[in-house]
Amino acid sequence: WELSLAPLYFLISLWGLGPNRRYAAVKYTLMMLAGGVPLLFGFLLLGFAHADSLGAVVPAGLAFDYPGLLALKLPHHLESLVFFLLLLGFLVKTPAVPFHTWLPVVSMEGPVAVAALMTGLKLGAYGIIRFAVPLAPNLAQEFHWLLAGLGVTGILYGALLALAQTNLRQMLACSSISHVGLVLLAIASFNQAGIQGALFQLLNFTVVAGGLFLLTGFLYQRTGSTDIISLGGAAATMPRLAGFFLLFGLASMGVPGTNGFPAEFLMLMSALESHTGAGLAALAGVVIGAGYFLRLYRQAFFGPVESKVVREAMDLRPRELFIIGLFALFILLNGLFPQGILDFTHGATDRWLGLLGTSG
Template sequence: MIGLWGVGPHRRYAAMKYTLYMLFGGVPLLFGFILLATAGEPGALPVFGLPELLRSPLPASAQTAVFGLLLLGFAVKAPLLPFHTWLPTVAMEALPQIAALLLGLKLGVYGIVRFAIPLAPAAASEYRWPLAIGGAVTLIYGALVALRQTNLRRLLAYAGVSHVGMVILGIASFNLLGLQGALMQLLNFASVAASLMLIAGMLQQRLGSNDALQLGGLAKPLPRLTALFFLFALSSIGVPGGNGFPAELLMIFGILQAYPVLALVALLGAVLGAAYTLDFIRKGFFGPLKAPELAGLRDLRGRELAALIVPALLVLALGLSPQWLLSRQEATLTAWLSRVNPPALRLAPVTGFQAPAADRSI
């Protein structure tokens, strides 16, 4: 789909790059699952069912290898630094719908939460610091590169890389707050990041460009598109009222419990995210029109508005009332934590969306 129907001049290169990266990530996943299936008693049949594997803990000698293989494979698909370069390339060359799908569905991060950590909990606990540092480096690197971008689609791709780093930090905190925020942020990718990429495609269709140097004053001819872009963009940087606010707040509280030093890195990443997002809004939507022909642009059509209004309502619903989602996650996540955290490392979970006890008086 990228190679045949992409919109960029290098779409075939992007398709080949994406294919090679996915194959590279698939090889360690294959060997990791084979090692999982054959790590039981000698002579026993291989087991590939997840419930059976969870009921039969791996020997400590095999957990490090399984965790390393699964983490490597899922890191490519997430993507984490240094395996991230396929995402900006695809974002520039593929159809906006395909780019939105790849930007919004973070199956690599889901794989880390669902498979890599629960299937090798001892190794995950042992290597939680390297995992957290990898997330922190990805967070800051993605934000710094996004800060230098003028093309909206490339900016959104690097912003997605940065947000993945924050989610990995939240997961690596191994406490209820961080994990609740991380999983909520994964849902936010599907509603916020994908919608922003679709809006970028709508701008590309109307203007032939997503570059801020050729945009300016779009709020006047495109008020509905601008309003929805503002909603999704402000939610992505954690402004209260959007679904990004409770997710980022929970992750920062969770990281603060587990890694006080890295909590400062998370806050820095949030500040950089606000900087590159608001800078593009200022250049692209405010000020005078860059060209007279921009005044005749057509605002969102009915079907475009319908495609964006559902995720917009989800952004507001989760932003104004996140507790209904968080309360439904709590039992499952508590069970996940009881499996992953050894007693010596276990942090007391905090129920629901609230600050830690020491901070509730603020």
Template sequence: MTSPIPLLSLLILIPLAGALLIGVCASLRAAKLIGLTAAGLTLLASLYLVYAFNPDDGGMQFVEQYPWIPSLHIDYFLGVDGIALLFLPLTAVLTVFALLASWHSHGQSRLYVALVLVLEAATLGVFSALDLVLFLVFWQLTLPPLFFLIGLWSADPLRRHTASKYLLISLCGSVPLLLAIIILAVNHATQLNSNLPTDLSFSFPVLLETPLPDNLQNLVFVLLFMGFAVKAPLVPLHTWLPQVAMTSPAPITALLISMKLGLYAIIRFAMALTPSAAVEYDWLLGIIGAITLIYGALLALQQTNLRRLLAFASISHVGLVLIGLASLNMQGIQGALLHLLNFTLVAAVLMLLAGFLQHRLGSTDLHQLGGLAQALPKLSGFYFVFVAASLGSPGGGVFPADLLLVLGALQAHPSLGITALVGAILSAACLLGFSRRAFLGAAGALAVTGQDLRPREQVVLAAALVLVLWGGLVPNSLQGFNQKAAEAWLTRLLDQPGMQGDELAGLGLERGVVRQPRSG
């Protein structure tokens, strides 16, 4: 559905315009107000998109397409469906939270606020791009602001090393992405028996309809998965996230945890463009997800620093999402999407709370904490509520997401479903054990300085709590947006030429959108 008004372009341009205005403003306070205004307007625009979205249409909506590099058939091509839609307001609201949470941070400058807005614009572009070259451009544009935000605004002596490591690992991950995109474009021209570059195409909808030989499907799937696994992150490509969590400002780590661009791209591009390979290697996706889930949870159990613990817990939940995707059924895909929306919000807020603790005590190390529930009752109250939500307690948005994920996994791969349950137990053990000692134990070595939660911080946490409760008490309000798009996505994977009758039965599949249980 083509949009007469460039709504998605406006959504991306608002934070960019705010960043440019900050460049000419005179004071830090003015920069903060401009940044917050731009982020607020972006949030309102994203909410209007949600309001105007037609959930009964499983295709792309608000489509914009203009020639960009005509000689190579590269277009400025934007659009969203039910899979991508809710990531737009999630990005916008977390940007608002990050700006408010860092309002009183020491050493902040106008550049800091401008870079946060640039990061928001690039992230929104990733979720909206329908041309693969344009997608790669937005994907790469997330790197410069993160490099400077990680490397400049921290007192940690390793901050520049961590920023460089993140940049280099991300750039290395972009190499297989570029190669896969070139292979897809050349294959399109080859299928038309034309000369290069006459019929190259980088359009995602066009490439979805272009036959891709099985040998190329396997290669493209591996290349795309490798590139996206870096930003997910999946084990063993996860090592940058705990380091970033320890060296960068907490609001920036919260944004990084919440973006989940790698998992979104696996759903949107890796599996959709190579459906045969995705079905053939779904067992491998499940194994990688299980390893990431258990390994991340076991490492989280060993942490004595809250920020590193939350980083490893986030990595563990990335594995849980991949298990849901490997289920190849509606419960699995909808559970994965709901988990990405709900858990990332909870994880980001917990990281903001860790930042509030760091600001008041100067540390989040367990051996220096203790008795926080008595010293900081408001902060502790919010902390325990969000910990409960992250563990999938009823009433929070993570509960229906995890329920769908586990049911989908048990239906498709019972062993992976049991692994998901074990991962949930380990996650509860690491968070509850740390929380008991840090908040309910004897007073720690560090004295609490400053007041309990400021009014601005309470507003951020209360707003986040409303969203978490909304996702838990009215989950259908979120599921309704992605129902049709998820059905179309799953049908594409399972309803393929040549996969009929006995072949489908051998794979444990039923034509349509239902996957039957496997034995063993």
């Protein structure tokens, strides 16, 4: 994970789109390194605890295999330290509020492909599911309110931040922060529907958020800007691009028939069941999410064509159409037939809940 920082630093600083791309590269690298430190210390504490459980002298008893660490019974103070170290590291890398500031900067200053990667692959959220919660299950359940609070804060703050944007890339970055907040809230429910919805949504991020950024990149290549003031009427000259952008946006809003609907439905139902107030706040965030996307979409793609660049822009080429078409197929198939994904994740989520001592 840390080795990826070197190529990403050069990709952002040398091939970024914005004038502050070097600042964005430095900020991203430093924040990722800072997030890696608590992760490293958390895993080291687990390794030393494994040696202590065997009564061995370090380094003889050190072990970092996942099944062995899951079997550890940590004392409360040590489990607390491990949980908060892992949680802090993964929150930075997700990113979750208040550690989110690097994502909008990278989205605006870095290459579009890198921004698509950052918003599409939420490995930090996966790390919370895979490591932070199972390795410190008692503390995770004890501080369920903290996870839920961070989730609700991210949902509302990200949505309100996106509502104020006038640039499509900035809007998508803030929208990603809002959506990952809902994933944190679903994790905090500690039930089958919540964790399956969270995993479903993490898979959706790859296709929906990544696809939206790729489409925004195609738009930037043709017009030289993603600011609303430089667009307007783009649907008249690029109808296929506008149509796919709308489909992907509807998926991010959780409209029935798209893959966003079953994931958001499961997460919201689990949140309303376990944290009713937070679930109601999440519903408000979903409504705001529809507002910011539709507002910017209307301004960017509808209305009269006033820019010469937009008037002469080319629609999606066959190669671009093929790539985006595959993404759209995934969105529709998993929206209409979500049971395949749910059946695939059922066994793993059941085992995950078993590690926490809760029933599915």
